[in-house]
Amino acid sequence: MTVLVGIICVVLIAGIAWWFFGHHATTATAAKVIDGQQVVDITVQGGYSPDQVTLQQGMPAVLRFHQLDASSCLDEVVFPELGIQQALPYQSTQSVEIDTTKAGEYNWACGMNMFHGKVTVK
Template sequence: MMEQIITLIGAILLIAGIIWWFFGKHESEKTQATVQADHQQATVVVKGGYSPATVVLKKGIPATINFAMEDGTACLSRVVFSQLGVDKDLREQKITPIQIPTDQAGEYDFACGMDMFHGKVVVK
């Protein structure tokens, strides 16, 4: 009986850990876009997730985020900005540029095709 209880507790902890790992909010890196000649850009490396997971842009300056694909995982082969209506296949080229509107302040969430890995763009 005691062995069954210990096994059950272990299984519950394992399931909780898996749920936290895949669906929980984790601290993420942040980067500011670089501005050159009235245009700003940043690069997000796609390798086991998004790095950095948060990109900060300046309001009113046209912006491009370059997604650099370094992962062959099917889940990460697409990036989706649902608020912008963007759904891009990242396997077509090594670096995929995506234009981000910066006319108003706000946040744009993005995710992989399976909605397991997340990031966001903050326009300030």
């Protein structure tokens, strides 16, 4: 009986680890560089995809939000640490410039602070 419980525990932990690392591997995205500018395309639909973005410090960067969500929840994006508040009208693409002069982690959220994302500058 104890052995069976042990096996179940190991399987559960392995499953959680697989989900956790697999999840992060698919959502963390590095920027592509176009004409010396880092560009990240983010799909807005029931949340943000990707929701984890890594940028290189010192290179101009822009996040392009493609708003495909008809609910009013996601029609605004806010970066509190960067003082950015950008309207995201439905079915539009809005570019948000990110200041990469300082390394750090900058969060963003929808206007109601329900959905979240994070930019890491390093």
